[in-house]
Amino acid sequence: MAFSKPFRFGAGILTIALCLFVIHSFTSTSSDSTILNFEKDPNLELTGEPPEPLRRIKGDNYAPDNPKSDRVNATILSLVRNEELVQLLQSMRDLERTWNSKFNYPWTFINDVPFTEEFKKKTRAATKAEIRYEVVPEEHWGVPSWINRDLYAESIEVLKEQEVQYMGKTSYHQMCRWNSGLFYKHPALVNTRYYWRVEPNVHFFCDIDYDVFAYMQDHNKTYGFTINLYDSPQSVAGLWPATEEFIASHKDYLHPNNAMKWLTDPGKRAENKQLANGYSTCHFWSNFEIGDMDFWRGRVYEDYFNHLDRAGGFFYERWGDAPVHSIALGLFEDKKKIHWFRDIGYQHIPFFNCPNSPKCKGCEAGKFTDGENWLHREDCRPNWFKFVGMG
Numbered sequence: 001m002a003f004s005k006p007f008r009f010g011a012g013i014l015t016i017a018l019c020l021f022v023i024h025s026f027t028s029t030s031s032d033s034t035i036l037n038f039e040k041d042p043n044l045e046l047t048g049e050p051p052e053p054l055r056r057i058k059g060d061n062y063a064p065d066n067p068k069s070d071r072v073n074a075t076i077l078s079l080v081r082n083e084e085l086v087q088l089l090q091s092m093r094d095l096e097r098t099w100n101s102k103f104n105y106p107w108t109f110i111n112d113v114p115f116t117e118e119f120k121k122k123t124r125a126a127t128k129a130e131i132r133y134e135v136v137p138e139e140h141w142g143v144p145s146w147i148n149r150d151l152y153a154e155s156i157e158v159l160k161e162q163e164v165q166y167m168g169k170t171s172y173h174q175m176c177r178w179n180s181g182l183f184y185k186h187p188a189l190v191n192t193r194y195y196w197r198v199e200p201n202v203h204f205f206c207d208i209d210y211d212v213f214a215y216m217q218d219h220n221k222t223y224g225f226t227i228n229l230y231d232s233p234q235s236v237a238g239l240w241p242a243t244e245e246f247i248a249s250h251k252d253y254l255h256p257n258n259a260m261k262w263l264t265d266p267g268k269r270a271e272n273k274q275l276a277n278g279y280s281t282c283h284f285w286s287n288f289e290i291g292d293m294d295f296w297r298g299r300v301y302e303d304y305f306n307h308l309d310r311a312g313g314f315f316y317e318r319w320g321d322a323p324v325h326s327i328a329l330g331l332f333e334d335k336k337k338i339h340w341f342r343d344i345g346y347q348h349i350p351f352f353n354c355p356n357s358p359k360c361k362g363c364e365a366g367k368f369t370d371g372e373n374w375l376h377r378e379d380c381r382p383n384w385f386k387f388v389g390m391g
């Protein structure tokens, strides 16, 4: 076949253009999806402190041994294993450097077995504040008597098949159940109101110069979070149906200013809502939480937790404390009482909350993940901001 010169010239141009187009669509798919969640990520806006009143250091008002200190009724809290000592020390170092070396809130460490002397010695050396070492009461940790062992074993096989992470690990189910509805009943916490949950191997990046717990109290906040994600729908397939059943018999428990829309709008993940039978799977990522335990201790949450616990989904499925807490807060609490701590720079692998502020070091403002690009799809913050805002 013979082509005329101008035609060959045109085909050449066309081929080059086609190549450029293909290259461009490849590169722009990857770079677009890092920003496609927002017109402009709010973490790129210059971030300051939340509104006054804020309580700050004045003289020795937060000194560790001051019996009349300005500290409110609160503790930093970590369920942790002896084997996670090194990773926990990493978290302690960051939180002490950015915040607690100023305010000296006590740390409470809880374990399902006693802490070793080495664990105690090394954690004591990491803070000037008081530390409490506690063991979980057996009746809070054991698999409840009403869980049918055969059904549990079968369910493990089915959900492992669906690639539900940690489905086969009984201690993971126990941990999720304990963090959902039992931690605040620990005898060492019954006289404490606020907690800041900390896990091993997390990072804090920004100096915080006000008393975060006093902020919760003075502004009537029930719960504070940093990161909002979609969950694995297979792990919670029965959670929303069980919740609907609960609501049907407790209509008066729904808060008039609830965040139902956030819990049920599919956002960008329609398949999640479908597989989770009506729940968007949006949740506050609970490895970070700053909360008022009196909400968990109230009648409404107690009834809700018991309903879920009896339904068995902490074992037959893999209901996490994150979706359980999030659904309860979204339905039964005033959404104005839930606060995004946008100023607390935070990382639990593989996600970040990193604000744009001169107080932050070691993270990149606006970066959501340092993992694979598809992880950006897990970002549920746009839904929270859409239905509730950034307060």
Ligand SMILES: Nc1nc2c(ncn2[C@@H]2O[C@H](COP(=O)(O)OP(=O)(O)OP(=O)(O)O)[C@@H](O)[C@H]2O)c(=O)[nH]1
Pocket (backbone or CB within 6 Å): 078, 079, 080, 081, 082, 084, 110, 111, 112, 113, 171, 172, 175, 198, 199, 200, 287, 349
């Ligand atoms: N003492 C004790 N702590 C546990 C146990 N299982 C989990 N934890 C703690 O519970 C928290 C959550 O467990 P992780 O294993 O970090 O679960 P995760 O964050 O979903 O999973 P990763 O992404 O692997 O971190 C951490 O603070 C753990 O130290 C357990 O069996 N005993």
Ligand SMILES: *[C@@H]1O[C@H](CO)[C@@H](O)[C@H](O)[C@H]1NC(C)=O
Pocket (backbone or CB within 6 Å): 073, 190, 191, 192, 193, 294
């Ligand atoms: C701290 O809070 C708990 C739970 O609300 C309460 O029972 C306790 O009395 C409070 N303690 C003080 C000193 O206010």
Ligand SMILES: *[C@@H]1O[C@H](CO)[C@@H](O)[C@H](O)[C@H]1NC(C)=O
Pocket (backbone or CB within 6 Å): 218, 219, 220
């Ligand atoms: C918090 O609640 C108390 C009691 O209901 C109220 O007096 C106070 O004004 C509230 N403060 C804020 C900042 O909303």
Ligand SMILES: [Mg+2]
Pocket (backbone or CB within 6 Å): 199, 287, 348
């Ligand atoms: Mg973890």
